[in-house]
Amino acid sequence: MGIDMLKKRLEYFISFIPPSKANRIKINTRAFTKSGKRYLIPKDVSLKINKVIWELQNQNNYPPIDIPVTVEILFVLPDRRRRDLDNIMKTLGDCMVYAGILKDDNLIYRQILEKKVIKGEHGVIISIYPYDDKKIEVKLINKLKKYKERIDGI
Numbered sequence: 001m002g003i004d005m006l007k008k009r010l011e012y013f014i015s016f017i018p019p020s021k022a023n024r025i026k027i028n029t030r031a032f033t034k035s036g037k038r039y040l041i042p043k044d045v046s047l048k049i050n051k052v053i054w055e056l057q058n059q060n061n062y063p064p065i066d067i068p069v070t071v072e073i074l075f076v077l078p079d080r081r082r083r084d085l086d087n088i089m090k091t092l093g094d095c096m097v098y099a100g101i102l103k104d105d106n107l108i109y110r111q112i113l114e115k116k117v118i119k120g121e122h123g124v125i126i127s128i129y130p131y132d133d134k135k136i137e138v139k140l141i142n143k144l145k146k147y148k149e150r151i152d153g154i
Contacts, residue, residue: 010101012059014124017075018052018095019045020087049095056099064103068131070110071096077115078122085113092126101128109133 041049073092075085093105102108109131 009127009129010062012056012101012126012128014052014055014126016048016051017077017083017122017124018088018091019048020084020091049091052092052095053098056095056101060099060101062101064097064100065107065128066103068107068109068133069102069128070112070131071108072112072127073114074125074127075113075115076121076123076125077117078120080117083115085115089113092124096126 073085073089075083075088077083089111093102093108096102097105
């Protein structure tokens with residue numbers, strides 16, 4: 001889906017909090033995966049991931065997005081239990097690809113993750129819209145260069 005088709009903000013909902021990518025167990029055997037690593041996914045985690053994909057597929061009426069996007073994700077949490085949102089986001093990125101929403105999760109150029117605790121409620125709200133490629137201030141790039149020069153000189 002090109003920029004013309006993604007004129008409006010697309011919204012998707014998940015009825016529960018997906019499992020974190022940290023729930024995967026690394027196996028030290030030879031495998032032939034994309035990254036060359038093999039992971040064992042516990043059955044309960046696998047079922048939850050499949051449910052996320054199913055829920056997203058049932059809401060998607062468009063071809064996969066193939067342009068850079070911004071993804072805003074609001075996690076509605078029932079309590080203040082510690083959760084690692086960036087690991088959950090890794091799972092969600094993969095699920096959005098498997099569900100046919102994104103052509104590849106490397107098209108996420110900007111992501112905004114937010115938690116809201118609402119007692120007794122849980123779920124995820126995903127908003128996707130075209131990435132606004134704002135120019136980076138020259139001053140900021142120059143500060144980065146000066147910092148790198150200082151670090152390299154140590």
